[in-house]
Amino acid sequence: MFTISQIRAQARQTINSIPGIYYLPIIPVAMTFVMAIFQYLRPTVYLNNYDPSVSGINIAGSFFFPILYGLLVSFISISIAWTLLQAIRGTKKMVEIKDALAIFNSPYLGKIFVTYLVKQLYLFLWGLIAWIGIILSLGAFFALAIYAIFRYNSESSTSPDQTLAAFGIMLIIGLVVLIAGVILYIPQNLAYSQVEYILYDQLENNQYAGPNAIIKASRQMMKGYKGKRFVLDLSFIGWFLLQGITFGLAGIYVLPYYYAAQAHFYEAVKKDNQMKEAADFNQLNQATSTSNQVEKPTEEIPSPTPEKTPDFQESIEKTVETTENPFTEAKMDSAIDTPLDHHE
Numbered sequence: 001m002f003t004i005s006q007i008r009a010q011a012r013q014t015i016n017s018i019p020g021i022y023y024l025p026i027i028p029v030a031m032t033f034v035m036a037i038f039q040y041l042r043p044t045v046y047l048n049n050y051d052p053s054v055s056g057i058n059i060a061g062s063f064f065f066p067i068l069y070g071l072l073v074s075f076i077s078i079s080i081a082w083t084l085l086q087a088i089r090g091t092k093k094m095v096e097i098k099d100a101l102a103i104f105n106s107p108y109l110g111k112i113f114v115t116y117l118v119k120q121l122y123l124f125l126w127g128l129i130a131w132i133g134i135i136l137s138l139g140a141f142f143a144l145a146i147y148a149i150f151r152y153n154s155e156s157s158t159s160p161d162q163t164l165a166a167f168g169i170m171l172i173i174g175l176v177v178l179i180a181g182v183i184l185y186i187p188q189n190l191a192y193s194q195v196e197y198i199l200y201d202q203l204e205n206n207q208y209a210g211p212n213a214i215i216k217a218s219r220q221m222m223k224g225y226k227g228k229r230f231v232l233d234l235s236f237i238g239w240f241l242l243q244g245i246t247f248g249l250a251g252i253y254v255l256p257y258y259y260a261a262q263a264h265f266y267e268a269v270k271k272d273n274q275m276k277e278a279a280d281f282n283q284l285n286q287a288t289s290t291s292n293q294v295e296k297p298t299e300e301i302p303s304p305t306p307e308k309t310p311d312f313q314e315s316i317e318k319t320v321e322t323t324e325n326p327f328t329e330a331k332m333d334s335a336i337d338t339p340l341d342h343h344e
Contacts, residue, residue, distance in 0.1 A: 032248030079103035130181025136174030
């Protein structure tokens with residue numbers, strides 16, 4: 001059984017021993033930095049260049065652009081994860097910046113996209129309760145804020161205490177639903193965490209079984225390891241905060257470190273599962289062998305035939321001689337004569 005400290009130590013050793021490792025995250029780091037600056041300056045730019053005639057286009061762009069950006073970053077992240085897995089296995093000796101885009105040249109891009117889409121759909125459904133809690137909580141919060149601003153101008157006969165109580169109850173319900181949704185979502189997210197690595201192995205071995213089979217394999221693989229994976233992700237929270245503070249620039253070091261740790265975690269869990277399967281197989285063989293030995297019928301041992309002793313042999317010979325004596329035969333004949341024969 002491995003420990004998280006061992007996984008992190010192996011990840012540090014990996015990023016320190018692979019040439020060009022820090023070129024790999026340059027593209028996603030640059031994209032994250034530009035996106036962060038854009039989001040920071042967006043309100044000012046929007047107010048200074050507001051045009052009602054193109055407001056619909058701006059709204060559509062505000063909705064679709066983050067989706068496309070997230071999809072692009074996700075595929076680049078998968079490419080980085082696979083590159084580091086190859087480096088750990090020794091099939092890749094040097095890393096280049098173009099390896100971050102290698103997934104877009106893959107002949108299996110369609111299968112990768114479908115698997116990614118199905119995984120995200122399932123995670124969205126698992127997180128639906130949490131989203132409902134977020135909507136209820138935010139709705140109650142903004143309703144309270146709006147009510148606090150305009151309550152003095154309202155002529156409604158409703159008591160302020162009743163209104164505040166209603167919004168307060170709504171806020172509490174929203175928070176409870178949110179917490180319950182998060183508790184439900186986190187284990188499922190951890191259970192699906194090995195999908196990309198299982199997908200890579202299946203594509204490499206020409207054993208692609210479809211997205212549902214891969215997700216099922218990931219869930220099976222993570223039984224008993226969700227806690228360790230949660231601790232591994234939690235141990236990087238400081239690095240993620242540093243990445244956010246620096247507008248993503250710290251990702252030059254954080255991303256290779258994190259994805260190397262993920263790859264080592266996958267290899268460790270895979271090895272553990274193989275050892276467990278081998279142990280279970282050996283126990284099954286031993287149990288089957290023992291059962292066969294117990295149920296096997298015992299062979300009957302034939303009883304020894306008595307040996308013919310010389311005395312026994314002599315008695316048989318005397319009996320035969322007596323039977324062959326003519327006098328004896330005459331006596332036997334007379335014994336069986338009828339009275340009619342004597343009368344004659």
